[in-house]
Amino acid sequence: xxxxxxxxxxxxALGAPAFAQAQxxxxxxxxxxxxxxxxxxxxxxxxxxxxAPSAQAVDDxxxxxxxxxxxxxxxxxxxxxxxxxxxxxxxxxxxxxxxxxxxxxxxxxxxxxxxxxxxTEADRAAAFAPLQHGHxxxxxxxxxxxxxxxxAWDADPGTGQxxxxxxxxxxxxxxxxxxSEGEREHGRTASADLEALYGRGISPWWDFLAGxxxxxxxxxxxxxxxxxxxxxxxxxxxxxxTAYLGAGGQSMFTAEIEYELLFTSRLILQPLVEVExxxxxxxxxxxxxxxxxxEAGLRLRYEVDRQFAPYVGLAYERTYxxxxxxxxxxxxxxxxxxxxxxVRWWF
Numbered sequence: 013x014x015x016x017x018x019x020x021x022x023x024x025a026l027g028a029p030a031f032a033q034a035q036x037x038x039x040x041x042x043x044x045x046x047x048x049x050x051x052x053x054x055x056x057x058x059x060x061x062x063x064a065p066s067a068q069a070v071d072d073x074x075x076x077x078x079x080x081x082x083x084x085x086x087x088x089x090x091x092x093x094x095x096x097x098x099x100x101x102x103x104x105x106x107x108x109x110x111x112x113x114x115x116x117x118x119x120x121x122x123x124x125x126x127x128x129x130x131x132t133e134a135d136r137a138a139a140f141a142p143l144q145h146g147h148x149x150x151x152x153x154x155x156x157x158x159x160x161x162x163x164a165w166d167a168d169p170g171t172g173q174x175x176x177x178x179x180x181x182x183x184x185x186x187x188x189x190x191x192s193e194g195e196r197e198h199g200r201t202a203s204a205d206l207e208a209l210y211g212r213g214i215s216p217w218w219d220f221l222a223g224x225x226x227x228x229x230x231x232x233x234x235x236x237x238x239x240x241x242x243x244x245x246x247x248x249x250x251x252x253x254t255a256y257l258g259a260g261g262q263s264m265f266t267a268e269i270e271y272e273l274l275f276t277s278r279l280i281l282q283p284l285v286e287v288e289x290x291x292x293x294x295x296x297x298x299x300x301x302x303x304x305x306x307e308a309g310l311r312l313r314y315e316v317d318r319q320f321a322p323y324v325g326l327a328y329e330r331t332y333x334x335x336x337x338x339x340x341x342x343x344x345x346x347x348x349x350x351x352x353x354x355v356r357w358w359f
Contacts, residue, residue, distance in 0.1 A: 155181040156358060160270075161311075163354025165327070169345070172197040174352075180211070187211045189221060194229075204228040207238060218243030225256055231297035234258055248272070263291030278315045282323075284308065293334050298342070300334015313356055321356045 100110035159177040172195060179190040189211045194204030209223030218241055225236040240254030249271050256264040270284040288304045311325030330347035331339055339346050 151183060153181065153183060155179070158356075158358035160356060161354060162356070163323075163325075163352040165350040165352045167348065167350040169348070170198050172202075172350075182211075185213045187219070189223070201229050203230055209238060211242075214241075215243070217245075221254065227297075231294075234262070234297075236262075236264065245269075261292065262294060265289045265291075280313055280315065280321075282311045282313065282325075284311070290335075295338070298335065298338040300332075300337065302334075303332045304335045305329065305331045309352075311352070311354075319358055322354070323356060324351070324353045326350075327352050 104110050157177070157179040159175060161174060161176040163175075164173045165171065174195045176193045177191070180187045182188055187210075189207070189209040191207040191209065192205065195202045205225055205227045207223060207225040209221040211219040211221045214220045220241055222239045225238045227234045227236070236256035236258045238254055238256050240252065242252040242254075243250075245251045249269055251267070251269050253267045254265070256266075258264070266286065266288050268284070268286040270282060273281040273283070275281065284307075286307045288306075290299050290301050290304045293299065293301045307327065307329045309325055309327040311323045313321040313323030315321040326349070328347070328349045330336075336346040
């Protein structure tokens with residue numbers, strides 16, 4: 013049944029007075045949407061002027077809400093908007109590319125909700141307390157004694173022992189260094205030396221060394237002037253390089269490189285390579301000129317604690333040139349491989 017037919021039926025059933033009373037609840041807005049029909053004699057409501065939205069309403073009505081019909085934003089150029097909004101100039105607003113923000117919205121975006129107070133001198137003093145003293149190295153005296161190798165072996169030529177140790181006493185920059193290295197074979201001391209060096213830190217990782225070295229064996233004892241460097245190279249290689257000058261124009265250069273490879277915090281593999289060069293031949297001590305000897309080793313240690321660590325390893329030593337000839341002449345091999353066992357300790 014159509015809507016018009018329904019109205020006619022209502023008029024016939026209820027009469028005109030009842031129909032007028034039913035239409036009394038029909039407002040102009042409902043009539044405009046077609047939900048009801050106003051009587052012909054009903055007064056036409058006066059047009060209510062549109063009320064300009066408040067600044068708060070403009071702020072609360074976002075572009076998304078306006079697009080869904082939940083609220084209505086004033087047209088660009090109205091009094092509710094700021095014509096000087098830099099984000100939306102009047103030209104773009106006229107073309108519908110953007111909608112200017114209200115002055116209140118701009119102020120709300122620019123100013124913080126809770127303004128941060130300006131720091132005072134008291135605040136700065138509390139945050140950055142004055143230093144009690146300037147930066148300086150510690151003036152205390154410390155010391156360390158460490159035997160990097162203290163080992164024994166049992167090879168085909170016979171048994172033997174070897175040691176290599178360092179000790180120092182001093183401060184952070186200046187120290188007195190003592191270094192010693194030697195071997196015993198067949199119950200006698202085959203080689204032994206002792207160095208006393210003054211060390212000064214020249215960088216966070218390197219020391220400059222200068223002092224003297226005294227060789228007790230092999231052959232007649234000899235004293236050398238020594239100068240060199242030692243420290244930590246990139247990738248944590250420990251390096252020591254020293255040049256020596258002895259009596260009669262004798263000269264020597266030694267270099268030692270070692271590295272520590274950690275399998276665990278206590279199980280550590282230590283590779284080591286040491287080379288020795290002689291400036292000239294010295295038959296009394298059984299050395300030739302040029303490359304004299306090379307020693308390489310692998311030692312696997314377990315640190316029972318940080319100060320005591322037993323180890324086992326493999327050491328290889330080879331002589332070259334005139335030094336190898338002197339060893340062969342004395343009935344010794346020019347190269348030797350041996351298994352070693354020892355301890356590394358410090359205090």
